[in-house]
Amino acid sequence: xxxxxxxxxxxxxxxxxxxxxxxxxxxxxxxxxxxxxxxxxxxxxxxxxxxxxxxxxxxxxxxxxxxxxxxxxxxxxxxxxxxxxxxxxxxxxxxxxxxxxxxxxxxxxxxxxxxxxxxxxxxxxxxxxxxxxxxxxxxxxxxxxxxxxxxxxxxxxxxxxxxxxxxxxxxxxxxxxxxxxxxxxxxxxxxxxxxxxxxxxxxxxxxxxxxxxxxxxxxxxxxxxxxxxxxxxxxxxxxxxxxxxxxxxxxxxxxxxxxxxxxxxxx
Ligand code: HPA
Numbered sequence: 001x002x003x004x005x006x007x008x009x010x011x012x013x014x015x016x017x018x019x020x021x022x023x024x025x026x027x028x029x030x031x032x033x034x035x036x037x038x039x040x041x042x043x044x045x046x047x048x049x050x051x052x053x054x055x056x057x058x059x060x061x062x063x064x065x066x067x068x069x070x071x072x073x074x075x076x077x078x079x080x081x082x083x084x085x086x087x088x089x090x091x092x093x094x095x096x097x098x099x100x101x102x103x104x105x106x107x108x109x110x111x112x113x114x115x116x117x118x119x120x121x122x123x124x125x126x127x128x129x130x131x132x133x134x135x136x137x138x139x140x141x142x143x144x145x146x147x148x149x150x151x152x153x154x155x156x157x158x159x160x161x162x163x164x165x166x167x168x169x170x171x172x173x174x175x176x177x178x179x180x181x182x183x184x185x186x187x188x189x190x191x192x193x194x195x196x197x198x199x200x201x202x203x204x205x206x207x208x209x210x211x212x213x214x215x216x217x218x219x220x221x222x223x224x225x226x227x228x229x230x231x232x233x234x235x236x237x238x239x240x241x242x243x244x245x246x247x248x249x250x251x252x253x254x255x256x257x258x259x260x261x262x263x264x265x266x267x
């Protein structure tokens with residue numbers, strides 16, 4: 001049995017056998033959504049190979065249960081490339097999601113905005129990304145499956161339904177392009193000007209490797225950013241992790257409304 005298969009067995013023993021439909025990966029300051037799920041929480045420390053250390057503002061539990069009538073697996077914390085230099089740090093959790101029956105995954109993150117019309121407290125649905133890090137979680141993967149097409153990586157049907165959900169609950173959620181910067185330092189103003197010219201609308205330190213891995217595993221993927229600050233050099237707002245955590249709840253309330261409606265409509 002594979003490692004992900006063993007972990008899926010362990011999770012099913014605790015959480016029941018019903019297959020999971022949708023995986024949710026929660027970003028900085030968004031961990032409270034895990035508490036909204038009716039189900040059971042399994043600490044990552046009980047799941048060998050799951051990321052332990054994490055980052056403050058994340059909640060390292062896997063919660064399996066029901067949210068708005070849909071069986072979900074909520075990853076309360078994620079591992080980032082910048083923690084240990086592993087772009088594939090979320091591969092095992094996503095493999096486990098697939099073993100549990102998961103078909104779709106929605107990644108959420110905190111991000112800086114490059115668009116004046118998308119201020120702190122806004123949310124943005126990713127329409128595409130720019131891998132500004134040059135890293136890839138599939139480096140070292142020996143099979144031809146590594147040559148993953150990334151056209152429509154952000155599933156058009158999921159995006160359409162997320163936008164419909166946002167409209168139904170009266171939340172403004174523009175589509176936009178997310179640039180992945182490795183972190184952990186924030187960007188310089190010159191880097192922000194550069195990625196703006198390349199077409200980015202938001203910038204952050206996560207999500208892109210998870211979307212690449214999801215496509216590799218055959219999971220349909222979508223992602224939503226909560227804007228916690230204007231990107232470096234775009235305003236006098238001070239950029240820090242503390243600020244990210246403090247501002248995340250502004251967008252998180254909107255994100256929760258959209259996600260709940262999306263799930264209520266079938267997920
Ligand atoms: N840059 C990168 N990551 C971030 C930012 C940012 O400005 N804000 C929140 N996460």
